[in-house]
Amino acid sequence: METNNFEILNKSISKVLKVMATIEFFTENDIEELKGLKVGFLRKNSVYRHGVTRFLPTNKWNSSKANPSCVRVVDIHPVLLKNEWEIYREIIIYHEFIHCLGYIRHDKIFYSIEAMWPTISQKKLLGQKFMNYLKLKNSKWKWKCPKCNIYVLRQKKSSGRYICRKCNFKLVDEFLR
Ligand SMILES: [Zn+2]
Ligand SMILES: [Zn+2]
Structure with missing residues (x-):
């Protein structure tokens, strides 16, 4: 430090x-x-x-x-x-x-x-x-719903394992940094 x-x-x-x-x-x-x-x-x-x-x-x-x-x-x-x-x-x-x-x-x-x-x-x-x-600072990935455009921030990829709570569409990964 x-x-x-x-x-x-x-x-x-x-x-x-x-x-x-x-x-x-x-x-x-x-x-x-x-x-x-x-x-x-x-x-x-x-x-x-x-x-x-x-x-x-x-x-x-x-x-x-x-x-x-x-x-x-x-x-x-x-x-x-x-x-x-x-x-x-x-x-x-x-x-x-x-x-x-x-x-x-x-x-x-x-x-x-x-x-x-x-x-x-x-x-x-x-x-x-x-x-x-x-x-936000600690997240590398955005898990995004392509249909309703809402997202969550995560340190790991979702790799197609998660669906949107609202519309059940499969979430896609977007790399932040
Ligand atoms: Zn305290
Ligand atoms: Zn959705």
Whole structure:
């Protein structure tokens, strides 16, 4: 991974921490602890996971509740470093930081904390856009119905084994790259 990538990521992390410092829910201590986290990257062909917090084994924790010192690494999707994904990148970093502060499950409390993020209303749409972008990027083949012109993107050829759900016509392969 290029150092440039870490520069971009660290810039975003600083920004997220600055915003978090303005949210009353978080303590100064929370922010300080998050500053020491180790960060890294997911595999670039990951489609469904955009960020992940990997905790140390629980027998290495000094406290009963998870906190940033219990985290081995926070991995972010490398494609999120592109300029156009900046807002979604920050949302993902913030999301993982909530996990790091001990809110491990996606429960009501977690989502109420997540909702404190200024651009959270864009999360769903941006997440879908990002996923579609990754799917397209990772696909080599278009399985197309010659009759209704609808298609799905896949990594492998359909080789005449699939039919259109709508009209039962046999799908044809089109090479994308
Ligand atoms: Zn999560
Ligand atoms: Zn069809």
